[in-house]
Amino acid sequence: MNRIRTIGKPCFLLILAFLQVLFFVVMYRRGSSKIFESFSKRNGENWDYSKVKDIYTNLTLFTPALTNELQYCPPKSPLLVGPLSITFQNIPSLKRILKKNPYVKRGGLYTPPHCQARYKTAILIPHRNREMHLRHLLYYLHPFLQRQQLHYRIYLIHQAGNETFNRAKLLNVGVRESLKDEDWDCLFLHDVDLIPENDHNLYVCDETYPKHFSSAMDKFNYRLPYWSYFGGVSAMTPEQYMKINGFPNSYWGWGGEDDDIAYRVRYAGLKIVRVPLNIGHYKMVTHNTDKGNEENQKRFDLLVKSPRRWKEDGMNSLEYKLISKRLMYLFTNITVDVGAAPKDRKTKTRS
Ligand SMILES: *[C@@H]1O[C@H](CO)[C@@H](O)[C@H](O)[C@H]1NC(C)=O
Numbered sequence: 001m002n003r004i005r006t007i008g009k010p011c012f013l014l015i016l017a018f019l020q021v022l023f024f025v026v027m028y029r030r031g032s033s034k035i036f037e038s039f040s041k042r043n044g045e046n047w048d049y050s051k052v053k054d055i056y057t058n059l060t061l062f063t064p065a066l067t068n069e070l071q072y073c074p075p076k077s078p079l080l081v082g083p084l085s086i087t088f089q090n091i092p093s094l095k096r097i098l099k100k101n102p103y104v105k106r107g108g109l110y111t112p113p114h115c116q117a118r119y120k121t122a123i124l125i126p127h128r129n130r131e132m133h134l135r136h137l138l139y140y141l142h143p144f145l146q147r148q149q150l151h152y153r154i155y156l157i158h159q160a161g162n163e164t165f166n167r168a169k170l171l172n173v174g175v176r177e178s179l180k181d182e183d184w185d186c187l188f189l190h191d192v193d194l195i196p197e198n199d200h201n202l203y204v205c206d207e208t209y210p211k212h213f214s215s216a217m218d219k220f221n222y223r224l225p226y227w228s229y230f231g232g233v234s235a236m237t238p239e240q241y242m243k244i245n246g247f248p249n250s251y252w253g254w255g256g257e258d259d260d261i262a263y264r265v266r267y268a269g270l271k272i273v274r275v276p277l278n279i280g281h282y283k284m285v286t287h288n289t290d291k292g293n294e295e296n297q298k299r300f301d302l303l304v305k306s307p308r309r310w311k312e313d314g315m316n317s318l319e320y321k322l323i324s325k326r327l328m329y330l331f332t333n334i335t336v337d338v339g340a341a342p343k344d345r346k347t348k349t350r351s
Pocket residue numbers: 057058061078079
């Protein structure tokens with residue numbers, strides 16, 4: 001009997017492991033098929049990404065209306081063309097981008113000149129030492145948003161100084177500062193190195209739930225890297241953002257904060273909705289990890305504490321020093337001192 005037990009044990013474990021793998025495979029498959037299901041229901045079109053159009057196609061057809069009383073823009077913009085041609089071979093100069101976008105006003109603000117926009121969207125981009133990426137993004141994002149006939153403004157939230165980068169806190173600052181300018185319908189939390197590839201990916205919020213937009217990035221072979229992924233590009237209404245108490249201020253360096261945010265969404269009784277994979281295509285401008293944004297070693301620690309901390313660490317504990325707010329030609333530059341990571345674990349995480 002004894003002998004059978006000792007032989008049986010590893011065998012049993014092996015079966016257990018096998019069942020576990022099987023379980024994950026089945027779950028994963030069901031998960032991804034759900035996405036395709038919602039895709040085929042909500043959008044019958046099958047996009048062919050080998051046929052792309054220039055992002056400035058037809059934009060100049062829409063010049064200012066001659067009357068003062070503007071009609072609402074149509075619910076579906078007539079300018080949308082689908083997959084767009086995106087390349088990073090030449091870095092466009094700011095002068096060239098400016099010339100191509102004559103209707104963008106100082107501060108990166110745009111209102112359709114020929115119709116009354118239905119949505120007001122603020123784009124918030126956390127930033128430091130990424131000027132080349134920024135130029136690529138501005139070159140593509142301005143015409144992209146104009147194709148969708150939105151009223152929009154592009155904000156750069158620039159972290160001053162040399163302390164470790166804090167993406168999530170910069171976004172909190174962006175939300176607070178941008179809402180001083182206007183009652184935005186929708187806040188886009190946008191990485192500087194991600195370029196949307198399909199203009200049917202409308203930069204408009206879901207009324208009920210936080211929405212994830214970069215569901216299919218080229219870096220991940222146009223698939224989700226994992227099921228709860230919430231990084232890259234996402235959007236919330238100001239109400240949704242406040243309901244989850246914004247983002248955590250305590251993630252310094254690369255990684256973890258997007259998972260924390262995904263948790264918060266659930267704790268607040270919400271869920272994440274996603275742009276269908278076939279529309280949520282994004283290209284990433286490649287780069288090496290840079291100085292001042294090293295991997296956050298404490299991120300797993302922080303994640304474990306997330307259920308207890310989300311109500312205390314966020315918009316209601318946000319402190320920062322606004323250094324400047326400059327209206328550049330193609331964006332608003334909000335430069336901010338967000339403080340520094342605590343030096344040891346005894347110091348408070350609040351900066
Ligand atoms: C946009 O341009 C294409 C040609 O590139 C043309 O076929 C199409 O009709 C134009 N669309 C509008 C709304 O003018």
